[in-house]
Amino acid sequence: MKRVVVTGLGALTAIGNNVPEYLAGLRAGKSGAKPITLFDATQFKTQFACEVSDWDPTDRLDKREIRRLDRYITMALYAADEAMRMAGIYNDAGEKIFELDPDRSGAIVGSGIGGLGSLETEITDFTNGSGVPRYNPFMIPKMIANMGAGHISIAHNLRGPSYATVSACASGGHALAAAADDIRLGRADFMVSGGSEAVVTKVGVGGFNSMKALSTRNDDIKTASRPYDADRDGFVLGEGAGILILESLEHARARGANILAEVVGYAASSDAYHISAPHPEGAGAKMAMGNALKYAGLEPADVDYINTHGTSTPIGDTAELKAIQLAFGEAAYDLNISSTKSMTGHLLGAAAAIESVACILAIQHNFIPPTINHFTDDPAIDPKLNLTFNKAQDRRVDVALSNTFGFGGHNSATVFKRFVD
Structure with missing residues (x-):
């Protein structure tokens, strides 16, 4: 079995619109929540989200091409470009400086929903128009959830394994696991992997509102995402992308790549319990974490x-902490735990990817990102757990574990380790 290392991040x-800005935001405990600007949300129960802002994708991508892409695809390409530069495939000017073997290189990028914004726009234009079915010829390629991976593979000539994983909020974790397995089993040497999501739309916000999944704290937007707080009332919808470059250790060494961390374990499980609620005792989450550690x-x-x-969310947070205590026993009291969703919001299919980037940054820089917005202790949560409240x-950090769980009971756990040659 080949060792799998991380050589680039996006x-x-x-x-933060790049890795250095993201690192600074994590260190500072920055809240990304703000009033929604992507559409008029005044009639919605939730009027805020964690939008990507002050972002010009033409910094790295062709303006004409962007018009043919959904926002989630543009985000995936943008983050992949940063990761490829960090990995030394391109220089800072975007010029290729290392030729990959295209047949041994691929892209597996997850998305929980795909191009919801494009689908919403096309349906709205049709119903508000003459009724004549004049759909944009790019509607389907903009909408389907595999096109983040598809466009990355086209942009960088990656002819190896290329597809999307779609498992709700666990999508990015399953993408990383699949990509790592392709390398570990010798099917590829170099993989672009992660997740992208852009569903701050009328349908996205309205749909999650109808499930009562979102916070409605419109009078206190910046502190609305408050994991583990007694007064938490739902998640804050986020958007964005996280991309990791995975390589076999042999491939990375041969080209003199800078190794950031090693992927040493991962596992998936299912709660087999409910379409949206987690198992109340965290049974599936416990299994995923335990198997990931065993694998590692x-x-x-x-x-x-x-x-x-x-x-x-009121139920989800306590169920996960129960699972951690079951999986880790007394060791649970010696480690740091935090939720960076308190800062970034919930990126759905991109959550595991961007949070895996946070884990690797924690290893590189020896710090724990905080769980911000904690005000009131929850009596249902063991006070002996170190939830890294409010301040980094x-x-x-030699070993970091990333958990992500999705609707349908899908669970993913990934273990990253400080690289030791």
Whole structure:
């Protein structure tokens, strides 16, 4: 089995439009929540989200091409470009400086929903128009959830494994696992992987509102995402993309790449319980974490940091912490736990990817990103757990675990480790 290492990162979030900005936002405990600007939300129960802002995709992408893409595809391409530059495939000017073997390189990028904005626009234009079916010829390629991976593979001539994983909020985690397996089993040497999502739309907000999944704290937007707080009332919708470059250790060494971390374990499970609610005792989440550690050859005491799913929902947060205590036992009290969704919002299919980037940054820079917006302790949560409230904490991080769980009971857990040659 080949070792899998990370050599590049790309990030596009509400708290930073690239990896350095994202790192700064995580360190500072920055809230990305703001009033929605992408559409008029005044009639909606929730009028805010974690939008990507002050972002000009033409910095890296062709203006004419962008018009043919959904926002989630543009975000995936943008983050992939940053990751490829960090990995040394391109220089800072975007000029290719290393030729990959296209047949041994691929792209697996998840999205929970895909091009919802494009679909919404086309249907609205049709129903408000003459009734004549004059759809945009790019509607289907803009809408379908595989086209983030498809456009990345076309842009960078990656002819190896290329597809999307679609498993709600676990999509990005499953994409990383699939890409890592292709390398570990010798089917590829170099993979672009992660997730992208852009559903801050009328349908997206309205649909989640109807499920009572979103916070409606319109009078206190910046603190609306408050995982583990007694007064949490739902998640804040986020958007963006996270991309990781994965390589076999041999391939990375041969080209002199800078190795950022190693992917040492991952696992998937299902709650087999409910379409949207987690198992109340965290049974599936416990299994995913336990199997990921077993796959990695690690003990619970080896883990320094868990970046939790932690969406700020009343049931989900406590179920995940129960699962952590079941999986880690007494070791749960020695590690740091935090939810970066308190800052970025919930990126759905991109959540695992952007949170995996946070895990690797924690390893590189020896700090724990905080869970911001904590005001009131929840009596249902064990006070001995270190949930890293409100302020980043300095700590050496050798092993970090990323959890993501999705509607349908889909669970994903990924373990990253400081690289040791």
